Amino acid sequence: MPRGGGGGGGRVGRLPTALAFRVLQLADPYASLGIAPAVLQKVSSLWSETLPFKFLTSAPKLNAVPPLAVDQAEVVLMGASNVGKSTLLNALLGTKLAYTSKTPGHTKMLNFFQGQRHLRVVDVPGYGFGSHQHQMTLLGDYFHNRQGHACACLLIDAKKGIKDLDLAAFSLLLEHFIPYRVLLTKADRLPVGPLRERILECEQTLTLSAQEFNPATSPVLVQPVSAKQRKGLDQVRASICEMSGLLPP
Ligand SMILES: Nc1nc2c(ncn2[C@@H]2O[C@H](COP(=O)(O)OP(=O)(O)OP(=O)(O)O)[C@@H](O)[C@H]2O)c(=O)[nH]1
Ligand SMILES: [Mg+2]
16 A cells, blocks of 8 residues: 555545545546546547637627537536636637636627637636626526537636536526536646545535436536646546537547
């Protein structure tokens, strides 16, 4: 047994089996989705085929949103104001297409970026700054309009954890049957131990919420990412490729 393994093993040993397994999986939090290296390699070449992305348009509301072709997928990055949506988008796309700011409420429109291989990425205004009602209605209308095409990354600040508005946004995804992944942003702001705890806490809260909606829902997994340190980006790209149908599930 590795040095120090006894104490950790004992703690894990007292946990229910599924949770103990998850704790072990989180030895490297950034590999929390357990995506195999061969899949990540495949994703890397698929992703380079989606590049370059180009700015398509900004739309203040839904009736100005450009229509989608039948085979086109759209990934929306959603989350609270200042959670890091625009920064993550730029890190994923490898270019500074979206405007970022220290000031919350910076992104005010739905901003569309068109890549190759029929993939679009959308940067949306964050909730929690200004009118919550308006932001949630905009998102709800967007998902209603895009059912069957849209998938989403719900971004939660790793340091702040889940807030009521995040749960409201999560409910929108469930109500509209939108494929989703949950990301913990700015993960560089937490040391590895607290980051693991935050992942488990978010997974528990979201799983409860999802199972209230549909008791058959599988446990929700959460993926940490740091755009600043460029950690976890390949896992997010893999999730996007999977949700949008570029990568077979
Ligand atoms: N430490 C750290 N800071 C980050 C990270 N990603 C973003 N930030 C910072 O967080 C702030 C907000 O980033 P944005 O990407 O503009 O956030 P947003 O969610 O698009 O904000 P709104 O458009 O206002 O809703 C900026 O100061 C970023 O530099 C990260 O991975 N780590
Ligand atoms: Mg923004």
